[in-house]
Amino acid sequence: MSNLYAITLILAFMALSEATIVLQNFTAKLELNDKTSNFELLGEQNSHSLAMCAAMCQGDCVFFGFNSQTKKCRTHKKVCSSTMTKEDGWRYYSHQSHSLPRPIPLDCKDLYEDDKACSGVYTIYPYGTITSPVRVYCDMTTMYGGWTTIQRRVTGSPSFDRDWSAYKNGFGSPEQDVWMYDITVVI
Structure with a gap:
């Protein structure tokens, strides 16, 4: 697990004049740095920050990628590292709940x-x-x-x-x- 680290993002939004605080745990997928993919892509949007990108990862989204150079966010249902192409600036993250493998995969x-x-x-x-x-x-x-x-x-x-x-x-x-x-x- 040396190439993974966990981060916690606290997202603050103004919604109907009251602040909403959302706490989400993500694991950085360092092995996917400077790569991007269209695999199981849910969408690509402009995003000014990593926190904003994380907030876009809703519903079926399990992985998201953020490029701080281009200010783009990509949300994915799944990623497949062998289908990814090289593109500088991308960092990928997965929901913490999807980062812990089962003890023994039966199938x-x-x-x-x-x-x-x-x-x-x-x-x-x-x-x-x-x-x-x-x-x-x-x-x-x-x-x-x-x-x-x-x-x-x-x-x-x-x-x-x-x-x-x-x-x-x-x-x-x-x-x-x-x-x-x-x-x-x-x-």
Whole structure:
């Protein structure tokens, strides 16, 4: 957690002649500095300050980016670091409630709900203990994301012409071609 730090923003607004104080916790995503994205973009607005930008992160917004040089604010439902492009001046933040991962992700849906928005290979623990990790390919874009892939064909190798025991045990690699047996049922 050395590349993350938490900040608390206190936002004061005048609304119908009475001041409203809003306390929101955000975590800076330092690994996303000087990058920007259109992934799950909710909107882009002018913003004079980081506090004003944070206040724009409402409803479905979980991440926001603020560029102090251009005075722009971008609000996102999710961000995917592998889809981001380089653009100086941007700093990204996430709601504190979305910064704490689940103790053990049971499946790809748990990872998706922990703001893992990029499809790729992840480790899940379908049996609920850290002694049983399984590496799987997670599809985070199809039909709202969070799908654990049990069959994937990318290169056509290895051959899928196999006997029942191979399918029962699973074969291949989640990075390329894989047949994953049903990991939710012990055979």
